Amino acid sequence: MTTETQTDLIDPHAEREAEKYDNPIPSRELISQTLEEESKPLRIFEIARILQVDEDDEERFEALNRRLKAMVRDGQLIRNRRGAFGLLKKMDLIRGRVLGHPDGFGFVVPEEGGKDLFLSEKEMHKVLHGDRVIASIVGEDRRGRHEGAIIEVIEHCTDELLGRLTFEGTLAWVRPDNNRIAQDIFIPQDGLKDAKENQIVLTKILHQPSARSGPIGKIVEVLGDFMDPGMEIDSAIHAHNIPNTWSDELQAELAQIPDEVTEADLDGRKDLRTLQLVTIDGADTKDFDDAVYAKRRKNGGWKLVVAIADVSHYVKPGTELDKEAYKRGNSVYFPQRVVPMLPSKLSDGLCSLNPHVDRLCMVADMAIDASGKLERTQFYQAVMNSKARLTYSQVHEMIVDHQSPLREEFAEQLENVDTLFELFKVLQSAREERGALEFDTTETRIVFDDERKIEEIVPVVRNDAHKLIEECMLMANVATARFLKWHKIPTLYRVHESPMADRLQNLRTFLADFNLQLAGGDTPTAHDYADVSRQVAGKPYEHLVQTVMLRSMNQAVYHPDNKGHFGLNYENYTHFTSPIRRYPDLLVHRAIRYVWGKQPIENFNYDEAKMVELGQHCSDTERRADEATRDAVTFLKCEFLSHRLGEEYEAVITAATNFGLFVEIDPLYVEGLVHITELGDDYFHYDNARHCLKGERSGKVYRLGDRIKVQVAQVNLDDRKVDLRFIESLVSDDFSAESDVASDAHDDSNDEDDNKRKPRKKRFYRKKRSGRAKPKAKD
Template identity: 90%
Template sequence: MTTETQNDVIDPHAQREAEKYDNPIPSRELITQTLEEEAKPLRLFEIAKVLQVEEEDEERFEALSRRLKAMVRDGQLVRNRRGAFGLLKKMDLVRGRVLGHPDGFGFVVPDEGGKDLFLSEKEMHKVLHGDRVIASVIGEDRRGRQEGGIVEVIEHSTDELLGRLAFEGSLAWVRPDNNRIAQDIFIPSDGLMDAKENQIVLTKILHQPSARSGPIGKIVEVLGDYMDPGMEIDSAIHAHGIPNKWSDELQSELAQIGDEVTETDMEGRKDLRAMQLVTIDGADTKDFDDAVYAKRRKNGGWKLVVAIADVSHYVKPGTELDKEAYKRGNSVYFPQRVVPMLPSKLSDGLCSLNPHVDRLCMVADMAIDAEGRLERTQFYQAVMNSKARLTYTQVYEMITDETSSLREEFAEQIENVDTLYELFKVLQTAREERGALEFDTTETRIVFDEERKIEEIVPVKRNDAHKLIEECMLMANVATARFLKWHKMPTLFRVHESPMEDRLQNLRTFLADFNLQLGGGDTPTAHDYADVAKQVEGKPYQHLVQTVMLRSMNQAVYQPDNKGHFGLNYENYTHFTSPIRRYPDLLVHRAIRYVWSKKPVNEFNYDDSKMTEMGQHCSDTERRADEATRDAETFLKCEFLSHRLGEEYEAVITAATNFGLFVEMDPLYVEGLVHITELGDDYFHYDNARHCLKGERTGKMYRLGDRIKVQVAQVNLDERKVDLRFIESLTEDEAVVENADDQVEESDDLQDDESSKKRKPRKKRYYRKKRSGRSKPKANKE
């Protein structure tokens, strides 16, 4: 289409526009299409002429002008210095979200995918972490990364932030708790609200940063002193933007829901109240999503019933409850505190499968053969009455000690528990034959004293009771994914894609040092990974190899495009079992309920496009929760260690970087950094593929899993960092690597820019440049 040869313009979205406006104008899609066909930026009057919007029709012409400005504001178009509107992709521009780094630089994560765009400290002074921007590619930095310049900020994400108030003479500023925001917020004297130095304050941003000035704000709330108990959680909640208040509209809506399950609620449901369903959870769990029951079938197989809280009965699409649940995405579990996805009336009450009360549930009723294979599943809505609230510790004792008094205390449930354990052993064997990955990792629990100071940090051991429930939930999730796939329903799968090519190449290089090979060529399976894990069982380097294999894998995400679950080695997998605390599970329940309605799939509330958007949001809120809890726990651990300066500990190396070693101290389960300058008189080089630091002159190597002795040198609570002094190595080189004579000395930077950072030296011994914390990786259980 050109201005000279244009015919009647046909807008494919004309009907939609006509439904929305009395005097419709060209749709955004048609405007974009027009600019693509014209192959050049156009001014307002030129676009109007092509789209046959007459200047004399003032109302439509003005509406078109407003739409073009809105498309610029939303980052769909860019307006150049001549006032012409153009397409981002034609102008070598990138639209995306800013990801700040504690060291002051940052990245633009493109909305359309692809490689991140590096932003220098100078460019980051114009924006804050989370802002949405349009950036141009201006070249490459010294590491070969595409470097960007901010063209326009299209959305500021930070209106308020939490931080610590500081003074210098008559000037005051707030240092943000979120370490991704490297800029301090200047506070004028009339915005101090009588706050005192070192107090944690909530600051409203009055003036966003720009090329000429930094951010300016005013204090709107004083939360308390820096070291007050629980302040680390408040800080993490605000720093990561976790919603934690219920609106008046939601509270009003919640009041309309009764406190008990009614006869009306039970209508049309299968009655399972006589079934010996039980919940099995941790001792401190308050929200019970799932209950289980198993029995043997006459053909030698099994009947497994997994009953899940029917949250979708109470939380309807479009309600305030639904909007808030989606915004939160998931519950966030801090030490001794939970920010729930749903109000406690639902999460701990009506939707929680508490013992000896009637509850509504969604049921996956599964037939499993004698080899642990899923044969068929029936889904239905039911009413149940949990016969017991059991803990993992109780169940483990019941299944491993036939003389336990618990077997008498729960005599009515013991047959169900024993049958579940028998089924678990069959499912566990099937899991091993399937080649699903299961790495041994250590999770910890913080034990507090009466003043909410850390008393100790203890490991949490997973026993067969934990694994029993996990296998039941995995089976229900697989059954659900198959069901929705069969009915071609738009839904969110839990997708764990195969490792990327560059990570596989690094992994193979690393394994070669141990005379190990990863099978599967360019597309290895979980079975290939499991074969390697089996080969290193009992070897001194077992943990090292498992850790590197784990780090080679991708992060699991929610998306409608089913690409299977690599780690669990499932072709179809979704999340069905925790709708109280995960929004994707609630969407899955709605999809199942829609199948029952037998209405056309294309009339479902959510299509694949909407599911893609919601999946990305839920994946983001999941990462947000992980980062927030890690921040709070890191502060607590730093405070715990600040009273142990000068003490010595044995430690294991958990990460090697180009600036030092991260180690976890025994028996504290606290991580700290041994800077590279602490390692001795040598030039140490980082080998990315082999995850180690190696001395150029001495050949001394430090790698994951090695044990060393360290001393606590310094703890910086502001930056949540622990500096350790190296004392001695406790691992002999030859005991770690069987084939280490010919080590390659190439040195690459860490691929994970989120965790990679260099410290700049102070004048004295230690190093204080801001950097992000590294935490021990955890196996993806789902």
């Protein structure tokens, strides 16, 4: 673009700007386009001249200046030392979010996709985990990763954090509970607020870290002592910034909602109050999302009714309830405590399908043929009255023991339960034929004593009642995805993409040692994975192979592009069944409701771009919840093991890394590390392709699934780490010789060639530090 073509400027968003401002200025898009076409950084006077903003028009010129600064602040532009504004991509700069590592280094995760940028400990001193930055590529490290330097911090995202107060002479520091923040916070004497050593405190950051000094803060609240019961959950909530309070505005809005279903609520709804709908959940569940009913059809097929709590009737777009639900993204389930997405009045009350009370619901009324194939679905809004609140154990007993007294106790629901079980067996056969993946993983439940100390950790056994409900929810989710795809309305699908090429290559190298082959070339299907699972069924290395296959796959995310679900082998899949505890499900319900209104798609509140943003946010809050829950549970397990120092146990190797073996202690279901130096007088090398540690001199191989005997050596509650001493291998030489493989490494654990524990370095202003689950349909 040159000055001769200035008169040809057309702002594609001029109408939008005119609606927002009385004296509109060029849009951000036009500014970016101008800089793109000029192919060089421009000063404000040059930009103003090209965009025909007169310098003498002080109001418009100042507005342009503010917009350019805002674009710099948001990371859309960068301002160089000459004061000229330029595009990041033209300067080979990357905008992204900082991902910290417990050992002090970190990464920049690009906002526009691409490979992560490695940040050294020196660079990480300038930021905290979660900050948004602009970084440049300065070279490659010895592992071939792009290494970066932080050019500018766009946004500091940590204003408060929770941590443990420690003293060093007269100096005070707070060690963050979030182990991704490796810098301790210096607390001046006037910021201590009478807090005592080893107390858990909430700290406000007064000065963010920089290249010259570490973070400085003041204590704003003392939550309690380090080992107080429940403190691990409070710590996890604060460490991961999980919202856990309700605003006054939300409370006022909530008070306007009636406590019971009203006559006005029933307008336009189908009456299902006589239908034998029942809920089937865990014994400790308080919020009931779904109810089910099944009936045989005359043609040999099935009618399946899945009724879901109608949250969208109560939570409208733009309300305080909606804003808070979006912020939370999902409910978070800790041991014996839940941080709900919605207030109790809704989650445990009006939107919970409690027995023998009227509740509003959205229904997927499905026709399924005799082979378990979905034929058609009718969606409608209804009012229902659950006939029974059944638990998984009750239903399982009823379907396996026909002499059980429960069959008499729930005689009115017996026909529905038996029919549901018959349908489940058909759907399970269809699942096997479809090639959907199902790996055996062990979930655990923590049993507490009266003082909220761990009494025992027990495995959660999934019976046919769990699987029955899972299949019903999967069918409803598929029906919903097909419905929304047909109506071409923007929505969030649950997307699970095919494994990436490098992971497939490593998996095939691993499988070759067992004389196994994964078919499908560059695009294997779930069928191909299932074929491998069938070949290893019953073999001693079955669990080993299944675990490595599982780790080769991607994580499922929310996205408006319907790319299918690899693991379940579905072409269309979304989440419809849990709007009480998942925001994506609420968005899906709104899309269905909009289709009912037969309004133009362009008038829908959410376009494709907005759905991309919502999908990313919901995927992030899901990961946040997983990490917070894992932190709390890990602390509890470490505390449990801290009373067992010196005790010996059998364990199974769950991962091999370049610095040792992660193992799970069998009877306790607690994970710990056997450092590589514990394995004997040999040089052990980590084989990334075969996922194993192998001795150079002895040839001894340690792999995932191998059993060893260990002793509890040390437990570090601050870092949530368990060190184990190697006693002996429990694998016979014959079995050890069958292959030369080990497990996939932990994602974060192999980020450096040597992750040995480092002593903490003390420096003024610069200290550094070297459940409960409710998902019905697994994906």
